[in-house]
Amino acid sequence: MANSLIYIILFLLITPLELSIAKKCFFTPKYEIHVINNLPSYSPQLKIHCQSGDDDFGEYFPLLNEDVNWSFCGDLFGRSLYFCHFWWDEKNKVFDVFNDIETCVKDGQVPYFSRECIWIVKSDGFYLGHYNDNGNINMYRYTEWS
Ligand SMILES: *[C@@H]1O[C@H](CO)[C@@H](O)[C@H](O)[C@H]1NC(C)=O
Numbered sequence: 001m002a003n004s005l006i007y008i009i010l011f012l013l014i015t016p017l018e019l020s021i022a023k024k025c026f027f028t029p030k031y032e033i034h035v036i037n038n039l040p041s042y043s044p045q046l047k048i049h050c051q052s053g054d055d056d057f058g059e060y061f062p063l064l065n066e067d068v069n070w071s072f073c074g075d076l077f078g079r080s081l082y083f084c085h086f087w088w089d090e091k092n093k094v095f096d097v098f099n100d101i102e103t104c105v106k107d108g109q110v111p112y113f114s115r116e117c118i119w120i121v122k123s124d125g126f127y128l129g130h131y132n133d134n135g136n137i138n139m140y141r142y143t144e145w146s
Helices: 002-022
Strands: 030-037 047-051 056-060 067-073 082-088 091-098 116-122 125-131 137-143
Touching: 030 047, 030 091, 047 067, 082 116, 091 116, 116 137
Parallel strands: 030 116
Antiparallel strands: 030 067, 047 056, 047 082, 082 091, 116 125, 125 137
């Protein structure tokens, strides 16, 4: 009885610790990817499918202005890679949304070592941004719908 009480107390102490540790990254930075649906109102529904070698988020239908986001621990050897397939109004596009630990994507123009990669989907293409010091998003058009 005394033994099991000790185990229960240990369990209660250790479990929350383990959960909070699990969300932290050791030795590697934590990155956040955001995909924001900024398409015009009353336009066709956006569909996205994002995945990496290990994770497949399945098909998703973001509402207007919805922010779809996930985070992961960057790989020490720079091998982390996520890509998304986007469909909208007879158009579609596939590209990497993360393949570079310094600039989100190898040809990305975000400040070095920003930990957030913000993708904004608009009718004229895909914008890549980051939060600036004021908490606003600086962005530029990265690529167009094809
Ligand atoms: C990230 O996604 C969650 C839902 O998974 C949402 O509640 C949250 O608002 C999103 N973050 C931002 C900054 O919008």
